[in-house]
Amino acid sequence: MTEADFAFLREYLRKRSGLSLGPEKRYLVESRLTPICRRFGIATLADLVGTLRLSREGPLERAVVEAMTTNETFFFRDRVPFDLFREVLLPKAIAARAPQRRLRIWSAAASTGQEPYSLAMMIHEAGAQLAGWQVEIVGTDLSTEVLEKARLGLYSHFEVQRGLPVQLLVKYFTQIGEQWRLNPAITGMVSFKPLNLLQPFEHLGQFDIVYCRNVLIYFDAPTKTDVLDRIAKVLTPDGAVLLGAAETVIGLTDSLVPDPQHRGLYRQTAVGRPAMTHRLAAGF
Missing domain, CATH: 1.10.155.10 (Chemotaxis receptor methyltransferase CheR, N-terminal domain)
Incomplete structure (x- = not known):
């Protein structure tokens, strides 16, 4: 070449x-x-x-x-973002959204589905706390090939051994030969859509929690800024964004700021709110 x-x-x-x-x-x-x-x-x-x-x-x-594209992923990858979900984000969302009983989560680099399915299992484990709630998890990825695998919810023995607690494997998976199929109760909680983060994504609606981990590291600075600014615009005013351990908003955008108490967690600033206020009024 x-x-x-x-x-x-x-x-x-x-x-x-x-x-x-x-x-x-x-x-x-x-x-x-x-x-x-x-x-x-x-x-x-x-x-x-x-x-x-x-x-x-x-x-x-x-x-x-x-x-x-790099599609490295596994269940409960890096643990901390999922600990934050269980201990901080989900309890706050349950308290703040009790009147609406509605929660929307976006996994913005879903790959073969382990991240959004990990979140779905955690929500299912919450049980009665979310009874009657409308919970929607949207997983997107550039690659249509990995999304097809994600929709199947079928994983190898090696894949379910990576990060998945054995009690969740027994509870939510059925063994089929040398593979494990995730139960419909969990796969039915996640919808997968092809999406290139370089293109508009406002049509997805607004989200309370966004996981956009380990994808910005592959972008140059102007592209990172553009993606982060647009994520802020689809985030609810009290929503949260989780990035990868090697990623940050510092020096890239004024639309999001680090949460002072939780590493890897970012909140919307006033910079990103006028457009969202308009969206809320429009019924998004």
Whole structure:
């Protein structure tokens, strides 16, 4: 692959997925896109670049972008964001939203579903506290392939061993051969939708809690700012955003600020509220 072809691919991926690749990622690009060439019967990476330069949008173009995304995930990943949900966010939401009895949660990089399903299990465990509530969990991801797996709720033995407490495995999964299927009581709590965070997402409505973890690290600073500002606009005024351990809003946006008591938790500021006030009046 020539330097010119690599430069084209870096810009192509940045514009379509937000992925910011440094010069040292050349081998990664070659290793992930070579199988795409084989799948679509394209002889070389140079020929692939030539096809992409035609600026069409179809299965090949989607496959190239999806091949470069990272879909590392597992149940209850990093624990702290889920401890915050159980000990801080859910109790506050139950108290604040008791009159409406409605709660909306967005997993903005859902991958194969372990994050939103972990939240769904925690909500189910809350039991009587949420009886009669309308709880909606929306999981989105750029990759349609991983979303298909998420919708199935079918995981390997290795996948359910990563972070999932054995008592929840026994309670919410059914073993089918060498795989484990999540029970309908949990899968029915989550809806999955394809979404590129670079594109508008106001149509999703507003959310009380947003998990957007370990995806901003792949974006350049202007893209991070844009995504964070738009997340703030779909957040309820007293809502919360959780980012990954290596991510922050500091130096990127004035629409969100760190919660002084809880690391990794961010709240909306007055900067992001005028537009949301209009949305609330409009019935979102």
